[in-house]
Amino acid sequence: MFRPGAVALTRLWITRPLPDEVVEAARQVCDEVIVREETLPLTDGELQAALRDYDVVLPTLGDQFSAAVFDAVPDPRCKLLANFGVGYNHIDVAAASAKGIAVTNTPGAVTDATADIAVMLMLMSARRAGEGERMVRSGDWPGWHPTQMLGLHMSGKRVGIVGMGRIGQAIARRCHFGFGMEVAYVNRSAKELDFPASRVGDLITLAGEVDFVVAAVPGGAETHHLIGADVLNAMGAQAHLINISRGDVVDEAALIAALEGKQIGGAGLDVYEREPEVPEALRALENVTLLPHLGTAALEVRVDMGLMAVDNVRAYCAGQAMPNPV
Known part of the structure; x- marks a missing residue:
């Protein structure tokens, strides 16, 4: 699912604003961390850019990584979708795997x-x-x-x-x-x-x-x-x-x-x-x-979710088995 050995340089894209503690933790792991300020799901163009321009992407609910999106990027740079959330039905895991892209989630925290x-x-x-x-x-x-x-x-x-x-x-x-x-x-x-x-x-x-x-x-x-x-x-x-x-x-x-x-x-x-x-x-x-999808809407819960996603990124960067593969 991912290449063995530590990753020398890692460019991470976080697709929604997350608590500061999570972003800071990500910056301790990756060489470059870009946080998208938009709160709406990724557009089709952004979905393709995520696979093309970044080593790791931290997506979440609504970011529809469908088979068509993976097909549109023949040789993706991205090797890990570290999903923020326990549910991952917005990601076609089989299509991701076929492209050599691992998918993780954040069970337990929610x-x-x-x-x-x-x-x-x-x-x-x-x-x-x-x-x-x-x-x-x-x-x-x-x-x-x-x-x-x-x-x-x-x-x-x-x-x-x-x-x-x-x-x-x-x-x-x-x-x-x-x-x-x-x-x-x-x-x-x-x-x-x-x-x-x-x-x-x-x-x-x-x-x-x-x-x-x-x-x-x-x-x-x-x-x-x-x-x-x-x-x-x-x-x-x-x-x-x-x-x-x-x-x-x-x-x-x-x-x-x-x-x-x-x-x-x-x-x-x-x-x-x-x-x-x-x-x-x-x-x-x-x-x-x-209710407006309040299920995990507590600060400490969102921090825990984010840190769990970062732990998956950390393991990937170190060439280790990731804690929460799906």
Whole structure:
């Protein structure tokens, strides 16, 4: 995947602004570090320039290194894409490998922060927090009364985790130990867990048995629209859908239909199919909580992610095995 032996000179491109601590750490590793000041994803021209003009690139979500981009640069200078983030479905890893380019990511650093957001979305959706906050801000709150904005009490309910990896397990622990919830899950294989949980054979069955369905699977072709109309139809009228994985794991059109018809109790979303585009039909609904991809948006978490990416770059420059290859 990468040439053996230490790399004499290394030119690194960081595709988005990162915390100062991360940039300084990168400068201790590479001879030249260029930080792109734009916050939007790379354009097609920039994607090709990344492969052509730099030894190492530190990209992130939205930087679409597709097979077509790799094909457009026959002899790339770049030998490492040190991705900033655990998800890497924006990089065609097979196409990168065919060009002799390694890909790494930053697992572990994002687990707790993402799990926290999942539980926050569960509470916000179940207790109608977004709707209530909008009522107060609009000046339309008439004051407390016993039947105002009644939601779903979360403690003691049953949660269904879709994907019991690091993040799924962290969510499940919070639900079980923090809220006394029963945990069920679907996963390709059974897991040895440090809390009680029952593995369910299929997603449709899971959806029909729980009060919360929480998507915590990786993105990619295998999970595209994993949660569609069939899953939503199986959920109960009181149940809530939470997505902190990738936007296209949920069929957004099917979700909108389920929410408009009050077929499910509500939804909490931190990710969307075509970020940053969020359909007007979704934004108009009161029974959905919408966050702007806040999953890892804490300074210490972003620093940890960046330093993990730099550790991968450091290993590459030293001709060593990289800690987090994908």
